[in-house]
Amino acid sequence: MIWLNQTMGATGMNNMDFLFFSRRREKQYIPSHFHECFELVYYYGKGHTKIGSTAYHFRQNTFALVAPFTEHDELHLNEADVLFVGFYSEREGLSYLNGVFEDDQDGTIENILLRMKDEFVKQQDDFSDMLNLLVGELSIQLLRLIGTRKAPKQQSDRMNYVLNFMDEHFRQKISIQALADLAGYSYGRFRHLFKEKYGVAPLQYLYVKRLNYARSSLILHPEKLVSEVALDAGFxxxxxxxxxxxxxNGISPKQYRLSKIWKNN
Structure with a gap:
């Protein structure tokens, strides 16, 4: 098993986050989870996966493409190798391609992943930059291979999906760039559309949700320290x-808690 997890200094549109290749055991189950980046999983065996609310079967030379913050799991029916890559890309349209797909006859997707693996193993000069370039190539080939198979969601559907995600996960660490990726827009375009539709900036929306949760928690859980309430709310x-x-609120959390306790008594 080999694992690469790197934080890139560059701020380009295509960046590698992690690279992972290993062997899965027969009947090995990977519990439901999500990543802040895109994830591509290339299969050499058979099994099942659920991406979002949709169940899929996978087999040799198929791959799963999972958009940021999309929950997914895996059940491997036989012992086989897997290749994983986590990456960031601002290419519009990529976020709509959740699912399991078959590689083409030339093994285009597999070849890019194997080149990534080779770059990491050899670690020649500027290998991190080369990995980022390969992410760009991967993004293009994914759109060429499967980009026309799915019709894009309407703009309102995309924003509503992101809003529902924020409502459910506001207590977790969420970057605005990741939300923009989830909606399929650039950072600036997403902030503009979100504020235009909901009347508030996305980060401010998260803070309001966290503050409302914290206010309730201060009263419902008087035994908790203010620091515990803060972390639990996502600050x-x-x-x-x-x-x-x-x-x-004009007063501190401690003063707020005391004022509510005195009022109730």
């Missing part, structure tokens, strides 16, 4: 939480 630390809370 980076209690200092950030207290600053934002006081700015929005």
């Amino acid at each position: 980076v630390n209690d200092a950030q939480f207290c600053s934002m809370f006081k700015r929005e």
